[in-house]
């Protein structure tokens with residue numbers, strides 16, 4: 135339903151590219167998260183799809199229709215794309231109902247549709263209020279109702295929960311995606327929070343320096359990241375460099391890059407009854423108690439520093455750590 139082909143965009147006449155040769159497609163009903171470090175091109179990509187920017191080259195097809203290419207540009211309001219941004223962008227002088235009605239003024243039974251959308255987002259009784267009389271989470275649900283009212287083919291959410299505190303974020307994220315699943319709208323969801331992406335997306339597209347480095351099912355990305363960058367986005371990851379290899383006595387193929395997730399490094403494995411293929415001693419430099427677990431900053435004999443987590447409260451100044459060969463990530467970088 136969405137087909138992006140060789141899309142590129144530069145803001146400095148080709149000296150650098152915010153987006154370079156991006157190609158991917160989505161099927162009807164897909165929920166795809168776009169993840170990447172700051173400046174990797176996430177917002178540029180969705181702004182091009184929404185028609186808020188023009189591409190330098192490449193094309194965008196939505197439902198089989200070209201909406202942007204070198205010789206075609208469909209205006210944003212004609213694209214059948216709903217947008218929800220970080221800032222709720224509701225009209226402060228309009229009631230909630232009128233905000234939802236705004237994009238469907240030409241629809242025959244617009245009042246019914248708007249009310250239906252408020253019902254869908256659980257704000258049936260709030261239609262007469264003004265945006266400032268609603269909480270941040272409620273305002274974001276109104277923004278969602280407004281975006282869904284014209285029955286878009288594609289819904290774009292750009293960091294929609296960033297303005298909210300962490301408790302509310304998780305709750306609203308789950309609510310919003312429960313609502314979305316009741317419709318069959320296709321979704322592109324920009325987030326810098328990989329937990330958000332893993333929780334709600336079927337697929338995740340990873341951008342780095344404006345290029346797609348991986349697009350995969352959420353479950354695959356964690357276990358089979360293509361690069362160290364992708365692995366690091368989904369949790370702290372340590373490159374197993376020469377020093378670490380020598381400390382753990384684990385010589386690895388030099389032609390590849392290897393890494394281990396910090397959470398896979400076991401503390402005092404023998405005492406915890408867990409076998410490890412590679413072990414070494416480490417000096418405890420610092421202990422930070424984080425609720426029911428403890429973060430340890432360690433120094434290996436080789437001089438390398440590592441951070442690991444443990445729930446063991448009985449930590450000596452020197453400990454043993456280890457990991458299993460099956461947990462080693464390997465990349466052809």
Ligand SMILES: Nc1ncnc2c1ncn2[C@@H]1O[C@H](COP(=O)(O)OP(=O)(O)OP(=O)(O)O)[C@@H](O)[C@H]1O
Pocket residue numbers: 145151152170171172173174175176177178179326
């Ligand atoms: N209007 C603009 N003019 C000039 N440069 C821009 C413009 N918009 C984006 N860029 C540049 O393009 C690159 C990609 O920016 P973009 O906002 O798409 O990244 P992002 O992944 O969304 O980042 P963040 O997570 O920080 O929002 C950055 O280097 C940015 O500085």
